[in-house]
Amino acid sequence: MAETWTLLRLLRWTTDYFGEKGIDNPRLDAELVLAHVLKLDRVGLYLNFERPLNADELDAIRPLVKRRGQREPLQYLTGQTEFWSLPFEVTPAVLIPRGDTEILVEEALNHADAANGSLLDVGTGSGAIAISLATELADWQVTALDISSDALEVAARNAEKNGVARQMQFLQADLAELPQQQYDLIVSNPPYIARDEWDELMPEVRCFEPQQALLAAGNGLDCYRKLAAQARSRLQPGGWLLVEIGFRQAENVSQLFRDAGLQDVFVRDDYAGQPRVVGGCNK
Numbered sequence: 001m002a003e004t005w006t007l008l009r010l011l012r013w014t015t016d017y018f019g020e021k022g023i024d025n026p027r028l029d030a031e032l033v034l035a036h037v038l039k040l041d042r043v044g045l046y047l048n049f050e051r052p053l054n055a056d057e058l059d060a061i062r063p064l065v066k067r068r069g070q071r072e073p074l075q076y077l078t079g080q081t082e083f084w085s086l087p088f089e090v091t092p093a094v095l096i097p098r099g100d101t102e103i104l105v106e107e108a109l110n111h112a113d114a115a116n117g118s119l120l121d122v123g124t125g126s127g128a129i130a131i132s133l134a135t136e137l138a139d140w141q142v143t144a145l146d147i148s149s150d151a152l153e154v155a156a157r158n159a160e161k162n163g164v165a166r167q168m169q170f171l172q173a174d175l176a177e178l179p180q181q182q183y184d185l186i187v188s189n190p191p192y193i194a195r196d197e198w199d200e201l202m203p204e205v206r207c208f209e210p211q212q213a214l215l216a217a218g219n220g221l222d223c224y225r226k227l228a229a230q231a232r233s234r235l236q237p238g239g240w241l242l243v244e245i246g247f248r249q250a251e252n253v254s255q256l257f258r259d260a261g262l263q264d265v266f267v268r269d270d271y272a273g274q275p276r277v278v279g280g281c282n283k
């Protein structure tokens with residue numbers, strides 16, 4: 001007679017399988033996949049270890065385990081993630097927002113001095129940065145710009161989900177041609193991976209996240225060059241351009257900002273001590 005699949009037995013099997021597939025935290029991911037399908041939180045999972053799983057549950061779990069085993073990111077399997085302690089829908093059309101990007105949100109808040117200010121988020125993706133800032137800056141107008149219409153649809157749903165849609169505008173445009181308007185803050189986490197860094201990326205990123213969200217020409221600096229060139233004409237006097245950077249890019253991006261006439265250029269490290277944000281002011 002076939003052995004019963006209890007929750008604990010399946011959790012152990014999935015953990016071993018994910019480990020063989022080279023996944024970093026196999027036990028955690030196994031717990032999260034099972035918890036998602038069974039609509040339990042992780043404590044609920046632990047309380048139900050001895051529960052036998054029925055055929056429908058096993059049928060629902062199997063394809064997700066297989067996809068994660070092929071290194072598809074967990075967030076694309078569950079369709080959700082958290083950023084700035086807010087819930088975000090994610091699809092393969094958008095980059096999965098990274099915890100490190102919260103440093104950019106913090107810096108934007110540190111530089112958001114105006115009342116009723118205006119903010120432009122360039123390359124908004126899921127809308128993580130723009131929407132987090134909109135929740136903090138209730139009297140600001142926030143424009144979320146992306147070249148991808150599929151990404152903008154996800155961002156618009158996330159704005160609804162987080163109750164900030166009324167404050168926000170969504171704009172499909174190329175960052176080479178920013179709107180002819182002057183903002184108090186321009187923030188961006190643009191594509192910044194150089195072509196020759198591509199092979200170093202984890203399979204989760206390289207094979208599943210949108211290439212358009214990751215790769216930038218000019219040794220990874222092309223978007224910064226375009227943003228810096230437009231910054232003075234698109235910022236209010238005293239306004240700031242703040243960008244996330246790759247950890248090797250602080251020098252080059254700071255220089256691009258200074259060459260474009262931005263003042264008080266600074267670099268902010270993330271909590272792992274890596275340079276993460278460059279800012280410059282239109283004085």
Ligand SMILES: C[S@@+](CC[C@H](N)C(=O)[O-])C[C@H]1O[C@@H](n2cnc3c(N)ncnc32)[C@H](O)[C@@H]1O
Nearest residue numbers: 097123124125146147148174175189190191213
């Ligand atoms: C690194 S992702 C950042 C997504 C999101 N802001 C975040 O931090 O999670 C870069 C985003 O820039 C968008 N993008 C790429 N090239 C662009 C361009 N030329 N003009 C406007 N947006 C662009 C991509 O579609 C993608 O959504």
